Amino acid sequence: MTGNENIAHPEHPMQIRDILSFSTHAATANRGRTLLMLLAMAIAVSSVVVLISLGDSARHYVIDQFATLGTNLLIVLPGRSETTGGPPPLLGETPRDLTLEDAMALTRIRTVRRVSSIIAGSAPVSVGHLERELLVLGSTSELYEIRHLALNQGSFLPPGEPTRAEAVCVIGQKGKKELFGNQPAIGKWLRIGDRRFRVIGVLSPGVSLGEDLGEVVIIPVAAAQALFNRSSLFRVLVESTSSEGMEQTRKAILDTIRVRHEGEDDITVITQDAVLTTFDRIFKALTLSVAGIAAISLVVAGIMIMNVMLVAVSNRRAEIGLLKALGASRRQILGLFLTESTILSSIGAGIGLLLALLGMRLAAFLFPEFPLHLAPWSSTISLGVALITGIIFGVLPARRAADLEPAFALARR
Amino acid sequence: MISLQHIERVFQVGDEEVHALRDVSMTAAGGEYIAIMGPSGSGKSSLLNILGLLDRPDSGSYELDGVKVSELDEKEQARIRRHKIGFVFQFFHLVPRLTAFDNIALPLMLAGMKQDERQERVTAALAAFGLANRAQHRPDQLSGGQRQRVAIARATIMQPSVILADEPTGNLDRNAGIEVVEILEELNHQGITLIIVTHDPELGKRARRQILMVDGRIEDDR
Numbered sequence A: 001m002t003g004n005e006n007i008a009h010p011e012h013p014m015q016i017r018d019i020l021s022f023s024t025h026a027a028t029a030n031r032g033r034t035l036l037m038l039l040a041m042a043i044a045v046s047s048v049v050v051l052i053s054l055g056d057s058a059r060h061y062v063i064d065q066f067a068t069l070g071t072n073l074l075i076v077l078p079g080r081s082e083t084t085g086g087p088p089p090l091l092g093e094t095p096r097d098l099t100l101e102d103a104m105a106l107t108r109i110r111t112v113r114r115v116s117s118i119i120a121g122s123a124p125v126s127v128g129h130l131e132r133e134l135l136v137l138g139s140t141s142e143l144y145e146i147r148h149l150a151l152n153q154g155s156f157l158p159p160g161e162p163t164r165a166e167a168v169c170v171i172g173q174k175g176k177k178e179l180f181g182n183q184p185a186i187g188k189w190l191r192i193g194d195r196r197f198r199v200i201g202v203l204s205p206g207v208s209l210g211e212d213l214g215e216v217v218i219i220p221v222a223a224a225q226a227l228f229n230r231s232s233l234f235r236v237l238v239e240s241t242s243s244e245g246m247e248q249t250r251k252a253i254l255d256t257i258r259v260r261h262e263g264e265d266d267i268t269v270i271t272q273d274a275v276l277t278t279f280d281r282i283f284k285a286l287t288l289s290v291a292g293i294a295a296i297s298l299v300v301a302g303i304m305i306m307n308v309m310l311v312a313v314s315n316r317r318a319e320i321g322l323l324k325a326l327g328a329s330r331r332q333i334l335g336l337f338l339t340e341s342t343i344l345s346s347i348g349a350g351i352g353l354l355l356a357l358l359g360m361r362l363a364a365f366l367f368p369e370f371p372l373h374l375a376p377w378s379s380t381i382s383l384g385v386a387l388i389t390g391i392i393f394g395v396l397p398a399r400r401a402a403d404l405e406p407a408f409a410l411a412r413r
Numbered sequence B: 001m002i003s004l005q006h007i008e009r010v011f012q013v014g015d016e017e018v019h020a021l022r023d024v025s026m027t028a029a030g031g032e033y034i035a036i037m038g039p040s041g042s043g044k045s046s047l048l049n050i051l052g053l054l055d056r057p058d059s060g061s062y063e064l065d066g067v068k069v070s071e072l073d074e075k076e077q078a079r080i081r082r083h084k085i086g087f088v089f090q091f092f093h094l095v096p097r098l099t100a101f102d103n104i105a106l107p108l109m110l111a112g113m114k115q116d117e118r119q120e121r122v123t124a125a126l127a128a129f130g131l132a133n134r135a136q137h138r139p140d141q142l143s144g145g146q147r148q149r150v151a152i153a154r155a156t157i158m159q160p161s162v163i164l165a166d167e168p169t170g171n172l173d174r175n176a177g178i179e180v181v182e183i184l185e186e187l188n189h190q191g192i193t194l195i196i197v198t199h200d201p202e203l204g205k206r207a208r209r210q211i212l213m214v215d216g217r218i219e220d221d222r
């Protein structure tokens, strides 16, 4: 008998379009009540998206900085890094200085292409009565290639013995502007501390390793040693001949220095790759944990959705009874109310995404020096979050609606 | 064709058992016009709810057009309601946020009918019930009589074989009430089984058959 029924009335599911429009209409009919909830959802989603985006921006920023370091680069620092193992240095032991002679010894390693020493410090730089505090880098001609620098005018430090303290300098764009204005600077003299240097080049603006190249003055390393009255190097940058030979080069550097430092392993060698992967890991973990904390606000928003939907179910008892009287099955009611809560959370998530976008724009406007951007998967994340929250917190109210007895739901008004 | 056999319906109210229906048996042929009458609380609505599959009896059996519907599951009962039964309520039960058009279209929408097909059927129904110029009005912009006509249009849009009306004039003034009853009687003339619950004797007299309920029992059937 029921078989005949099925032929007489083939069963069609509701049109998707109808489900969406009916539920949207229902979700938005009671504005005042839903507004607060939308706000909660929006704030939750935007805080998640903003935090993820900030983390992602920071990660990119740092990684870009290190990527501009140059390929096949090894950085030699004085002092042993704690993570390399071995017995801790005895109390009071200070690491041996990393000297210019050490750096020159490294050039004899077969897999080393270039070596550049660095001494850094800040010093007053003046032209006439104009004075600026700038970052002074003592280095060698090889720095130009190793750090992928670019010049606006003139030439870089001349090649030659690093021990020669020629009185020449290369100045950053901003420092040049502040000290010389629009006058040409090439060939002019400036004073760093109590020494005079002739300007032979002006750097192109840019950022490298977190330093604004605009506010840098580069002088020969030997001149910097004299200027700062210090023989120990801040860093030695070593460029390996190939990326495959990095590990071999690293060992060779350690061996060379150990021999020169009476058997002590008192330097640290880091590679760009190692730095990058470490930072990448740290920032990803940081971003995730911060986003996790922000996700708590999603639970709050989800509970608000559940509340709004429970109130809606009890307010619309008669409507639910009616839908059943008109032939809606339990499943249809369940679907309609789940759709409704999902639409609510999606609208909230949409607003949240917009808020996040505006927030990131504002932050980018306030801090133009940082490349801030919305994390690429932000919209996917917020959509996913909205769907999941809407469904999870919509299940209880929707089931309550679906389980209503029609006769009871329709009784009295 | 409707057949109820030994229907019992008991509600538990606190410690007390309320017998809303006691051993109710009745049959109704297709196309009949029946008024269910009786004092308040006598079980009229309970009987109608059983007939409309809005409620399940505690015992007894119900056969509709040869199908033992009391044995069907929830989903199949919903299908029967959708295709065979039209409801008209005292309080109209229109969805307040939807227009007259959309209220009438609800059963078609639930049945998954496409929008353009619906358009045609609902427009015809609006015209047939004198609501053509009220299509885009919401219930609060309609008079009581118009609301009940929207409800009747909705109840008949799926071309059911039975219309169950629980005090359909209870919330209307005299003229609007008569108008609504005449519409329902016209539908009955076209062959739909019409069962009206009412405690208005004048209205009851218009039916060819009257069932009198007292304290959950059928007291009289003629």
Ligand SMILES: Nc1ncnc2c1ncn2[C@@H]1O[C@H](COP(=O)(O)OP(=O)(O)O)[C@@H](O)[C@H]1O
Pocket: A408, B011, B012, B013, B018, B019, B020, B038, B039, B040, B041, B042, B043, B044, B045, B046, B047
């Ligand atoms: N859902 C319910 N819960 C408890 N008692 C109910 C319920 N529905 C109806 N009743 C009781 O059943 C009896 C019959 O009710 P009803 O069928 O509504 O009467 P009528 O429609 O004739 O006024 C009444 O005593 C009523 O209080």
Ligand SMILES: [Mg+2]
Pocket: B044, B045, B046
């Ligand atoms: Mg009643």
